[in-house]
Amino acid sequence: MRHPDPPASGFSPQERLAPGRWQGLFPQPCPLIGVVHLHPLPGSPGWQGDFEAVLAAACADARAYRDGGADGLIVENFGDVPFWRGAVPPETVAAMTRLATCVAAETALPLGINVLRNDALAALAIAQVSGARFLRVNVLSGATVTDQGVIEGQAAELLRRRRLLGAEAILILADVLVKHGAPLAPLGMAEAVADTLQRGGADGVIVSGAGTGQPTARPNLETAMAASLGAPVLIGSGATLALMRQLAPFCNGVIAGTALKQDGLISRPVDPGRVAALKQLLPQSPHWHPSP
DSSP states (O other), X not given: OXXXXXXXXXXXXXXXXXXXXXXXXXXXXXXEEEEEEOOOOTTSTTOOSOHHHHHHHHHHHHHXXXXXXXXXXXXXXXXXXXXXXXXXXXXXXXXXXXXXXXXHHHOOSOXXXXXXXXXXXXXXXXXXXXXXXXXXXXXXXXXXXXXXXXXXXXXXXXXXXXXXXXXXTSEEEEESSOTTEEESSOOOHHHHHHIIIIITOXXXXXXXXXXXXXXXXXXXXXXXXXXXXXXXXXXXXXOOHHHHHHHGGGOSEEEESGGGBGGGOTTSOBOHHHHHHHHTXXXXXTTOOOOO
């Protein structure tokens, strides 16, 4: 028998999942959040030895997202493959803190942090120092089999650390049935969303396709929206123009990276024109309808 869901983060579920917490950060009906894919950082196998070049590329992408009309940004260490399963080394935390601080100064957009593959405690520390406003956590609840091995959720540690730091204003957006992974035990979308929000303490959930750039399935979004109790549900991958025409009405936000690069290639810089084109397909008001 499933036990009742306890309050998380010191709030009742109704208080914690109130739309006002999300809308205070993103007042738009469906914000577009661009991913700043960092080049390989010091200590990673692909590190090229020029930190200023990494910094310049990150800031250029941030400006391109801003100029195209994005509503927020996420900085993530995408170039650090292969990723650590859990805690990343100190040099990664130091590099990401400097980069996030510079990106935050480059634009006035709300900033998020994602430390791949799943170092949520480092992400929280980076956010607290850099002024970032939210985190993306790939595995907050449950256990997932990935190419890094089995990753276990760390909701208990993360929410306690957030309280200890007095950082409750930093929102936690957690993937459910995360891409590039499979749950260790069979789990449906509705149950995964409920566990992540009500027992894991997330402030919102992210639904993705099978991998980076892979489309998000509409049935999964609809199920997540029905199970979210009013918490935001975001698309986390495959945000192409064609897909957004179909899915924009079924989410509360879009996280996009690959589709917004020049020629849609993940290794290229961000294209402001692609950002603007995708932004136009997202709801701008409660009564918005996409152009044909």
